[in-house]
Amino acid sequence: MSLLTAMWTFPLAAAAFCLAAGRFGRSTARAAALAVSIVYFALSLWLLRPFVASAGQAVLVVSGRPLAFGVSYLLSADGLSAALIALTAFLNLLCVLASWKLDVSAGYWAAFQALAAALAGVFLARDLFFFYVFWEATLIPMFFIVGIWGSDNRRHAAVKFFLFTFAGSILMLLALIAAVVAHHGLTGVWTWDLKALLGTEFGAAAPWIFLGLVVGFGVKIPIVPLHTWLPDAHTEAPAAGSVMLAGVMLKMGLYGLIRVAFPLLPGITVAWAPYMALVAGVGTVYGALCAMAQTDLKRLIAYSSIAHLGFCLLGLVSLTAVGLAGGSLQMINHGITTGALFFLVGFLYERGHKRGLSDFGGLVKRAPVFSFFFGFAVFASIGLPGLNGFVGEFMCLSGIAISQAPIYAVVGCVGVTLAAAYLLPAYQSVFWAPEGPGSVSDHVDDLDAREKGILWTLCALMLWIGLAPHAWLQVLEPSIRGLVK
């Protein structure tokens, strides 16, 4: 079995393994989950290795067996795929560590492994049928993660999340089918192979296909106004669930744009890029404004994701090398930064069982280390130069500034300015301000060694990417080179 196949079959088997281990008790399942996620992370690094070594030039392909219906089992990895899988495996490992003290059944651990499997599949599949299958399959574990292990309003949030994203992806499916049918109409060949479909002249159907794809991917990103599932799902999911959701699953939408929508319909992409830039620009400001109005810490971070993903999209739709590379890097960055923030809010919730801004206060005294890490992540999220967030945002803005629609760079800059206006007051109110009435700060102890370890790794990455992004860009940049207009 090739490495690429192993990238998605291994975690799937790992999920079964965790379930089986669950028969010997909850802690056995937990240990099993840790073991397999470590192995998986190692595997993902092994996958990433050639891309780092050759500065992203290498492409690993499993030239697949043709199956029925024009579908073939076709996997391929380039720098972007490998990096996103590494991010998945990395956050997966941290999620297991972060959930260490939860008293949960084996299903919890299995769900995370299954999620990793589906995500890896999405990032590897080069056959649109398999792409869609993996795409949808990610919903199932996340549905259970939110619905079973989430907080009070989890049931509603889980169903809403599933239905909302399904609504988008079924349109995407119809668009994919339309593309395949159109290709068949021209060539008489049924194929779902993305590479074979590239360059097809879709004619009058092209805008519709593109619209379907953009809506499907856009719900996932999410673009404003298709975003309203996100605050609910992120808020109600357990900490680790929010991390995977924000850290990796949102990236699927952007990845889909880069991998499928843009290459498939280059003409429409160019024609529509300014409108997508408008949507992205609005998203950065709108997400920030909404975040400013929140009183729930987790919800606030959820809205901040909308704003940040707006930057990514701005970069991508600029269709410039710097914008695309920056957008790709920002995908990784957002996974790390928002991952850290969600972990921290999760730790806070674990201790105080509350998430409101006014439920805490004065934590800097009670939990200085906690406060340090939170501040670090907040500044990374704000886009402080020297940390990772700035690199991505700056490159995205540079990209859009030299694109057809430079005006949205101004909008993006407004978004950058607003970022501080929602995160810092929240940070101050939780960590600096004295405790108010009904505060649960008394229950908040400082981070223990395990939690510190999780955050040290994340913060070290933030700093690393912030100061030396070039190495990372070298891995990512060849993947997007073909999209540059």
Place this chain on the structure above:
Amino acid sequence: MTAAQIPMTAWLLFIAPVTAILIGFFVLRPLKPEWTHWPILISCAIVTLCAFSLTARVYSGRGSFDVNFWRWAAAGDWAIDFGLRIDGPGTAVLSMVALVGSLIHVYAAGYMEGDPGFSRFFLVFHLFFLAMIGLLTANNYVQLYLFWEMVGVASYLLIGFWLHKESARKAALKAFLTNRVGDFGFLLALLLILVNFHVAHFHLLYVVIGSQLAHGQIPSSLPLIGLLLIWAACAKSAQFPLYFWLPDAMEGPTPTSALMHAATMVTAGVFLLIRSWPLIAAVPYLPHLIAGIGAFTAVFAALLAATKRDLKRILAYSTVSHLGLMMLALGMGDITLAIFHLIVHGFFKAALFLCAGNIGHAVHKPTVDVDEVGGWAKALPATYVVFWICALSLAGIWPMAGFYSKDAIIDFAREGGGWIAWAAPLISFGSAFYIFRMLLLTFHGDRPEQNRLQKHPHEAGPMMVVPIAFLAVGAALVGWIAPALSRLVATGWIGLPVGLAGMTGVLNLPGNVSLPALSVRDMFSLGGGMAALGAASAYYLTMIDAGFDWRWRKAKPGTDAAFDADLGWKTLVAAFASGVAAFARVTGRVFDKGVWDGLIESGAEAFYDVSDGLATFAQGRLNDALWWMAAGALLILGMAIR
């Protein structure tokens, strides 16, 4: 010139602080927090020595360079390299920052002793120091922006250092957000520069723009870039209309106010404009705009400083005013003069702040009102003397350093003509007035209206006296470096060895930038006269008509309130901020949650309503079912034989 040829002293500027911070954070903070300052003080010493060594090399004409050594990010044909630029303006300011900064570090070790946040203070303080060094040695806009933001964060953390105080938290937020608004301009300018010129390096930009100017064209984007950079500088250097964060920033510990919000950080805006001078000078009227902003701010802030009572607040407005003077000098095209005043101001203002710190320390309060003190000359003799020297320097009285820098600006402005010529003497008069008012109210006399603190003030220990004594010496004497400074600044700009992408060799700055030599000035001038007049007025209103300050406040509460609100500007800004917040609330809660999400959720609900509606058709009656079947069959029949 290549990266390998960069002298060790330049590297040490970074290595020393980074090492000190790492040791402090990872080793001392957990184990021995009260020792955190030791590695940091050592680092200060190293940095100061290196800074002076570099300055000497640049002065000698051999040491300036501009070299890239680190590819930060690149994609396609877009690339940003980081490097070091050691040149005249940079090293001139750097030496001052290093020296004044180090002295304040020493002072802080005394001032902050026993504070529970001692270790945190020093780490952030030194982080700021590092950022400032980076800012002054950056060779391109992106790098400058990086350190520019870093000083902003350090400033945020230090203004809010006493977290338990609501005013401190608010001030920190205000400072950061205001600077963020300024950074909006910086970021946009940066993007515009990259879009239009494809480089962010100062020197390459100078060359590109210079060659375009040589052909008689002004790049069309240049005015906008210049405006945005000025906007950014207005936020960082606290110029109207974005000055209002600086007085509030005095909520931080006094060493912070001295180092960051008086001597160094706030001058970053001026420094940015110095770095951008070849861009700005190329556009007609932009220098005039800068001069206008500077002159207006200087007069405006001097007026406000005269009405404030909190010691640190008076000094803060004075800082705003003096930054306005630097802008004025710059706007008139004299870079050297701007740098000269920047340096002089760094000395006397840092010393004045630390004096205010000593006064507060004497009564264990972070800030003190002029209401609460009076006649303390005897209790705090050292502070008193230092204050006198620095006050004279600030007021621009011969032979203090302030005389040379400030008077030169005033005279220069007089020569320029226009309304600025009329504003200049006012500044002189105003600054002498407020500083002597402060001096006299604090150290002299005994006024019945004063709400004197019932404590016995005492002089601080040597850690807090020696540094200010050094600073006072500087405030008195640095005026005489003027000729040397002229040469230093000019040396660094012309004949610069560069090692940049696509360009190596020795370069001269393109023309159009005048670097007039500073001359030793006469002791009698209009500025000096006005300053003497201001000091005399202050003497009259505080010593002879002793209760004046209290009387007019009581008599005209409306005017007092207007001054308190900075003549309405603060009210306007607050209204803007709350407007944005209200808009956000409407967007986030009413629209997003209520209207839009509500609409979507009710879309889902609609399915359930339709479900109920359809269910009413299914009553379970057999005849109905058969009727529907007959109708359905007919329908299908109808479709088939259209």
Place this chain on the structure above:
Amino acid sequence: MNLLAPQAVLAAGVVGALGLGLRRRSSGAAARVLALAAPLIALLALCRLLASGSTGAPLPPLIHLDLKGLYWQAAIYLGALPLAVLSSGDDVETALFLGATLGMGLLAAAATLPMLFVGLEFMSLPAYLLVARAGEGNARGRLEAAVKYFFAGAFAGAMFLLGMSLYYAATGSLAAVAGPIGPEAQAGLALMGAAALFKAGSVPLHWWLPDVYEASSPEVAGFLSTSMKAAAVLFLMRIVALAPQAEFASALPALGALTTLVGAILALRQKRLQRLLAYSSLAHAGLLILGVGAWAALGRGPQATLALLFYVVAYAFMSNGVFLFLKASGLETREQLRGYAARRPWLAAAFAVLLLSLGGIPPTGGFLAKFLVLWQAVRASLWGPALVAALAALASLGYYLGLVRDAYFEEPAGAAPAEGCKTAALVVGLCALGALLLGAAPLLMGGLGVWR
């Protein structure tokens, strides 16, 4: 082997079961064996036939077995197996069950209209009685359902006959014709099509369906919703295929889309599980009808046929599985389902898999089925119906996920329900496994050779 061997086996089974009734005392074991053995042997025989690849007309002109007929029989017998396994042992019920299955087999093999009618009635008449008889409890409801079913079915039969006579009068043929046909014949086709649509459960001919599926015992409901539906779809295809251009077929996509939407929406508010599943079955019927419409529009090509075949096969697993879950768990209302996952995790997991499959979520057979049908619809440029079907799929997820949510996310409320049938639980598990494997099987099997 004779092409009619499966039908012969079933016929023998019917006779045997009736013979068992002649005995004084019956333990039920023999009937059980018969009920299981007959469909199983029929299926095995069919497999051999399929393997040999032979087609033809063993009894011309009445009977003709093409590949479609053979494969459809496989789907039909497969759908009947769960009921065969869970047979009550009553000899009359066994005879009725085998008789209905035989009727479907005959329907699949019929080459002329009278033969089709025979098959139709042969499967329907026992089914009415089966609904009324089989199962425990709620005899009143079953009787009511049977009466409704009967009248509606008889009505449909009459429509078929009227259509047949019209068609015959216009064309002079009781079988398929090659040339173009006039409006009278089109009207006849439309009426026969209406009868088939009734069997399949198309809106607005569907009123019997929820009542019947709700009141019958779960295993019978499963049988009706799978085998009977497969037979009805084939029936509809046969009628469309009578003429080169059947006008009424152009109405099928719209009707199918409407059906799937109505079914999905009506299921949303149901509190009783079996009625909910009945409406869900309606929603799936709609997709099948849409598929037949696409099949007709695409000139009845093999790829569209494959899509429909795969759908009915996958649905045989899914629908039988969920109905039998009710038998296995003894649950009746959604209220009782709350927190069920904690009580019987494995059964609940199987149920969840089946629900996700019904909802069309990859990687399940249900997804592949919906995907193939939608694909054909898009291929036939049926964009409106395809979009409506997508909307209906979304609505239907509302209750499929709602059921998963009830079972997994809610706290158990009230006393534990009575222990259900163990055999049924096993069958549910097998169905779930089947639904899961079918997600990949057609791909791995090269599209059954039809569509590489």
Place this chain on the structure above:
Amino acid sequence: MTALLWTITGALFAAGLAMVVFRRQMLAMLLGVEMMLAAVNVSLVHHARLFGDPGALAAVAIVIAIAAAEAVVGLSLILRALRAGRGVDADGLTELNG
């Protein structure tokens, strides 16, 4: 002739249909069903003669047989309903709805 017979067929079928749809007495409804089936035979027989097609006559026979079987099944169900105390009124059977 064809038109006349179609009229008879149509009238009979329509009458049966009306009985099935509008009568609530289940026996009457059953009668209606049988009438519909019988009506079709009229047309079938006529056309079988017209085309000289014995196959159609066989079909008629089949229809008659099946109509009889249907009557048996229907009657037995109605009888059961009667015996179960649910009367012969179709409107009594509305337990299943919604």
